[in-house]
Amino acid sequence: MKVWHSIEVDISRAAESAATTQLWAHQTTGFEVSEDAAHPDEITLRAYFVAPPDATAIREAILHELTLQGLPTTTLRRVEGLTIADQDWLAEWKKGYEPLEIGERLLICPSWKRDKVAGSSRLIIEIDPGMAFGTGTHETTRGCLEMIEKYWQGGSLLDVGTGTGILAMAAARLQPQSRIVGFDNDPEAIEVANENAGINGLAEDMEIEVNRLSSYAGQEFDVVVANLTADVIIPFAADFPTVMRTGTILILSGILREQEGEVRKALDRFTWLEAKPDNEWVTLVGQL
Numbered sequence: 552m553k554v555w556h557s558i559e560v561d562i563s564r565a566a567e568s569a570a571t572t573q574l575w576a577h578q579t580t581g582f583e584v585s586e587d588a589a590h591p592d593e594i595t596l597r598a599y600f601v602a603p604p605d606a607t608a609i610r611e612a613i614l615h616e617l618t619l620q621g622l623p624t625t626t627l628r629r630v631e632g633l634t635i636a637d638q639d640w641l642a643e644w645k646k647g648y649e650p651l652e653i654g655e656r657l658l659i660c661p662s663w664k665r666d667k668v669a670g671s672s673r674l675i676i677e678i679d680p681g682m683a684f685g686t687g688t689h690e691t692t693r694g695c696l697e698m699i700e701k702y703w704q705g706g707s708l709l710d711v712g713t714g715t716g717i718l719a720m721a722a723a724r725l726q727p728q729s730r731i732v733g734f735d736n737d738p739e740a741i742e743v744a745n746e747n748a749g750i751n752g753l754a755e756d757m758e759i760e761v762n763r764l765s766s767y768a769g770q771e772f773d774v775v776v777a778n779l780t781a782d783v784i785i786p787f788a789a790d791f792p793t794v795m796r797t798g799t800i801l802i803l804s805g806i807l808r809e810q811e812g813e814v815r816k817a818l819d820r821f822t823w824l825e826a827k828p829d830n831e832w833v834t835l836v837g838q839l
Contacts (some may be wrong), residue, residue: 555635556603560596560613561628564831567594568807569616570627572782574598577609580739581714584689593628606632653693654700657721662750674724677750678717691804694827694834695778696721698802702824702836705729706773709794711764711787712736716744716757718776723756732772734762764790771796777803781810785817792820795839800824804834811835 558579562570567584574582574596582598598604610630617624650660650668658673668675695718699708705726710719713733723731735741741761748754764787772794777784784803791801801821806814811833815823821837 556600557633557635558596558598558600558604558606558609559629559631559633560598560609561593561630562596562613563592563626563628564594565592566617566620566622566626567596567831568780568810569620569622570596570613571780573609573612573616575780576612577604579604580737597633603634604632606630654697656700656725657696659696659717674721676717676720676724678715678720678747690829690832691778691806691834692717694804694829694832695776695802698825698827698834698836699774699776700725702800702802703774707770708732708774708776709767709770709772710734711775711777712779712783713744713759714740714778716747716759718778719744719757719759720748720751720753722774722776723753724751727756731757732767733757733759734764734766736761736763764794768793770794772799774800774802777801778805779803780805781807781814784814788817791818792839797839799839801837801839802834803837804832806833806835807831808833 560570579598579600582596585595613627613630614624617626650658652658652673656674658668658671658675660668660675660677662677699718699721703722703725707730708722710733713719713735716733719731719733722729733744738761741759744759745754748757748759775791775794784805803814808828808831811826814835818837821839823835823837825836827834
């Protein structure tokens with residue numbers, strides 16, 4: 552019987568970046584974020600892996616990262632390895648997903664709850680997260696969706712690290728007949744994104760592929776969006792302008808509020824138009 556390997560991490564909101572940095576470093580294929588109603592300052596990350604992960608090594612790596620970020624190690628509450636049987640998988644990741652209105656026009660809906668939003672006047676995006684990150688519930692995804700709705704006027708858009716394809720699909724819904732490109736370095740994420748594009752009838756309206764940012768050098772996109780993390784965004788500082796022209800809009804998220812200054816400094820070629828905070832996260836909008 553096929554099984555899914557995962558690590559659950561209970562950690563304070565303020566220390567989320569330390570945990571996610573190390574989960575990516577240990578080659579997670581994606582993760583879910585859930586809140587603890589009893590402890591509103593605490594979240595649970597469930598990260599998925601192709602092979603059984605070393606929970607002890609991940610715990611030590613997160614503790615080290617907390618120290619590097621100047622955070623107390625007590626913010627890490629629990630690290631536990633889990634194995635989920637295949638027949639339990641769908642039930643596990645369907646828990647808690649409800650239709651979600653975002654901005655003025657968008658409605659993100661799990662495909663298995665499509666009937667609940669029948670008749671809505673909003674633009675509906677059906678999403679099956681699978682093993683990729685991005686369901687619309689996290690503050691960073693929500694911030695990007697709201698800024699895409701606000702600044703995207705059609706033309707061409709590049710979604711850097713597309714994950715489930717949710718941002719690219721929103722762009723396609725908002726501005727049909729535009730060129731939408733989404734890429735990721737994770738083949739499994741691209742498989743999920745293509746499945747979601749098919750569910751939404753957008754397979755012919757988007758280019759979804761395994762690739763890297765440098766492959767698009769010389770292509771002058773009107774909007775570039777990257778919902779990553781600060782430690783991934785900053786090294787891209789010199790690469791972003793190569794896929795832009797003067798006036799291109801850059802939407803960035805996955806940035807903790809205390810990291811905002813560092814990101815702005817690294818991308819000093821941009822004029823910053825807006826910073827939208829949401830809990831401990833911030834979404835930035837800049838223009839080249």
